[in-house]
Amino acid sequence: MDKNEVCVVMVPFIAQGHLNQLLHLSRLISAYDLPVHFVCATTYSRQAKLRIHGWDPLSDSNIHFHEFLVPSFPNPPPNPNAAIRFPAHLMPSFKAVMHLRDPFAKLLSDLSITTKRIVIIHDYLMSSVVQDFVTVPTAEVYMFQSCSAFCAFWYHWEVTQTLSLDAETESIWKKVPSLEGCFTDEFLELMDSEDSSFKKISSGTLYDTSKVLEEKFLELLKIEEISGTSKNWAIGPFNPVGFTERKDSGTESNRLLINWLDKQKANSVIYVSFGTTVSFTDEEAKEIAIGLEESGQKFIWVVRDADKGNIFAGEDRRIELPEGYEERIERRGVGVVVRGWAPQIEILGHPSTGGFMSHCGWNSSMEAISMGIPIAAWPMHADQPRNATLITELLGTGIYAREWARRDEKVAASMVAEAVRRLMVSEEGCGIRKKAAELGGVVRRSVEDGGVMRKELDAFVAEITRP
Structure with missing residues (x-):
């Protein structure tokens, strides 16, 4: 299949860190001359473009922004005195973005008319938004984990504990902090609702990390088959790592x-x-x-x-x-x-x-x-x-x-x-x-031609543009 017959659809979660990652990934994918469609609620798409560092997303003609209005629910102001520092005040927005399901499904239907294969890369927390991809025979999904492979593995293992740890990994586990104080109950409920059997029909998982940092935990994740498949790609850092000119110092x-x-x-x-x-x-x-x-x-x-x-x-x-x-x-x-x-x-x-x-x-x-x-x-x-x-x-x-x-x-x-x-x-x-x-x-050096990250990215692009 000619790679121009493939398009990639990015579906980020709306917290700033998540937006930033998939917009940076859009830059990496678009460099292979693949059209990238970035799907987001209007306000957060604007936020992502305003805050991106190291490059200008509006200068990339391969990246297409699809911005949709979602219901506006009032968010309380940030609470500096909260017992848990997790941003509970953003929960109304986190729930509102789930209303992207219908416009996303309509976009997929439209893209399927002109594209032979639609590759969906969705944030783990947006699984329910993209679930209607199953109605489009030419669509396939890849889950993006916004955290480190280290975190992803321990989140999964401490729930299942199906894998026996070797002595070295067991000693690491003893140093891993508990989740106490990390999340609010309301957000854990949102995570649980997205952590469904749906992810078992994912074609693989992407990580913003590198084998030079976390190869051990990437291999452990393959054994655990987090997304229902042993395929994962470590194609980080997503962020630019060098500057030829100072694009950020414009103000x-x-x-x-x-x-x-x-x-x-x-x-x-x-x-x-x-x-x-x-x-x-x-x-x-x-x-x-x-x-x-x-x-x-x-x-x-x-x-x-x-x-x-x-x-x-x-x-x-x-x-x-x-x-x-x-x-x-x-x-x-x-x-x-x-x-x-x-x-x-x-x-x-x-x-x-x-x-x-x-x-x-x-x-x-x-x-x-x-x-x-x-x-x-x-x-x-x-x-x-x-x-x-x-x-x-x-x-x-x-x-x-x-x-x-x-x-x-x-x-x-x-x-x-x-x-x-x-x-x-x-x-x-x-x-x-x-x-x-x-x-x-x-x-x-890993992002240069022949480097570890570049090989991983090349392998992922080969996967999604396969004949």
């Missing part, structure tokens, strides 16, 4: 930020960001502020509230920092506070950046790993505690800023300062930085 604030980085010494700046789903109280933010200043290290800190259900509606809560703080650190040249959206990939890829204090969301983790940046791990919810274990215990490219077991302790400036100094200037931190840089080089 005035971003240009100033990158210009500031240009003036700093190599590996001297720690980048601090906790993703799009976490809200700190003003008191917690003030402790972080004091800790960063007292660390004596240069820093860039993204200070923003968690995403609302619609990021374009209304004003965001402005987090209060100590009086005069932003002006003082800017005057002293020790740091930059970013109140909006930061060009994260470009910051992580800059020679002056030597560390990343992170929540360990999988997007941020993969970006840091691929750029060779060590992590001070501060997991907040969901898969983050287990990603932090992978990074600190198995890959050896990070330390803990705060271990998951200490999540209920009050945030203290001393804790923040100690973690920053440990990562940035201690002998231990220097060793970890060297290991992270080496691993980053291996990952970046």
